[in-house]
Amino acid sequence: DGGITQSPKYLFRKEGQNVTLSCEQNLNHDAMYWYRQDPGQGLRLIYYSQIVNDFQKGDIAEGYSVSREKRESFPLTVTSAQKNPTAFYLCASSGTGASNEKLFFGSGTQLSVL
Amino acid sequence: QKEVEQDPGPLSVPEGAIVSLNCTYSNSAFQYFMWYRQYSRKGPELLMYTYSSGNKEDGRFTAQVDKSSKYISLFIRDSQPSDSATYLCAMTFGANNLFFGTGTRLTVIP
Numbered sequence: 001d002g003g004i005t006q007s008p009k010y011l012f013r014k015e016g017q018n019v020t021l022s023c024e025q026n027l028n029h030d031a032m033y034w035y036r037q038d039p040g041q042g043l044r045l046i047y048y049s050q051i052v053n054d055f056q057k058g059d060i061a062e063g064y065s066v067s068r069e070k071r072e073s074f075p076l077t078v079t080s081a082q083k084n085p086t087a088f089y090l091c092a093s094s095g096t097g098a099s100n101e102k103l104f105f106g107s108g109t110q111l112s113v114l
Numbered sequence: 115q116k117e118v119e120q121d122p123g124p125l126s127v128p129e130g131a132i133v134s135l136n137c138t139y140s141n142s143a144f145q146y147f148m149w150y151r152q153y154s155r156k157g158p159e160l161l162m163y164t165y166s167s168g169n170k171e172d173g174r175f176t177a178q179v180d181k182s183s184k185y186i187s188l189f190i191r192d193s194q195p196s197d198s199a200t201y202l203c204a205m206t207f208g209a210n211n212l213f214f215g216t217g218t219r220l221t222v223i224p
Contacts, residue, residue: 004157006157040122040216041216042118042120042202042214042215042216042217043158043202043214045212088155090157090158092157101146101148101163101206101208101212102148102160102163103158103160103204103212104160105150105157105158105159106157107156107157108155108156108157110155
């Protein structure tokens with residue numbers, strides 16, 4: 001089945017530690033996105049990538065980094081510079097052409113600070 | 115002022131009721147309107163997609179867009195306990211720039 005796979009489902013970060021969240025898709029989509037979801041704040045865009053080896057900052061990119069070495073993979077690293085990392089992180093993808101506004105989401109990763 | 119405003123609820127209704135969920139927005143350039151359903155600790159799934167103004171129906175769900183009032187709605191007929199979830203509205207004037215509401219939590223009581 002085609003879809004977006006995020007791992008791990010739960011992740012714990014120690015102070016000063018960098019952690020990486022995985023996102024893989026087999027939908028043959030070019031564009032991929034990372035969102036952060038906090039209670040009462042909706043979804044906020046962290047980074048997005050429209051093609052391999054290219055990505056752009058979203059609204060809240062500080063303290064995060066990404067890479068896009070392969071079309072199907074878009075990992076997100078939460079660095080030690082992100083002082084409030086506890087949140088639900090969602091990866092999404094979209095196709096090109098007609099209806100490319102439609103986002104398809106993974107099942108999310110809950111990141112918590114120890 | 116936020117780009118998209120959505121009442122967070124929570125909203126509780128008895129099974130079989132008609133549910134009305136709404137969002138208002140400020141940017142008249144928005145052309146594409148979506149509703150996502152999100153179960154607890156899961157990713158949002160696309161429920162309805164509408165381009166420009168008008169109505170769209172899919173089974174028990176109807177999406178309405180009124181661009182003159184900058185107002186969109188999602189109606190759920192004959193609501194079921196399985197409809198209990200958070201509903202997010204989203205809209206954009208083009209790809210890579212989707213604006214989300216904060217979500218309305220709905221509980222359908224058996």
